[in-house]
Amino acid sequence: QVQLVESGGGLVQAGGSLRLSCAGSGLIFSRYTMGWFRQAPGKKREFVAAIIRSGGDTYYADSVKGRFAISRDNAKNTVYLQMNSLQLEDTALYYCAADIRGLGSPKSAVYEYWGQGTPVTVSS
8 A cells, every 4th residue: 555654853953954754655656746744733734845746846835935945756755855944833743745646736635645744843
């Protein structure tokens, strides 16, 4: 079956950096647009970034533009999220997701497969 497994989360001070990874299995990874979403305690899940199949086009939420970078390595079935200049409000559970339609949508409902999430905590 399809599995998406996130890793790389942890505790970091404000202004620091983290790199999240999401490894996929059970799917033809290169055929899927991959997205990152996050959900902070008491808040709705929100879009962070997406990258289309070939990696040529990327999309970001306004709140992370210029600080986060999404990339992928289809040979390794892995998508990454480099997070720099982390802020307290970036604290959340971060999920990766896969969308066969490949549109880079910010809407979580269009993504078919989801990982279990990796926690990111930014401290002051």
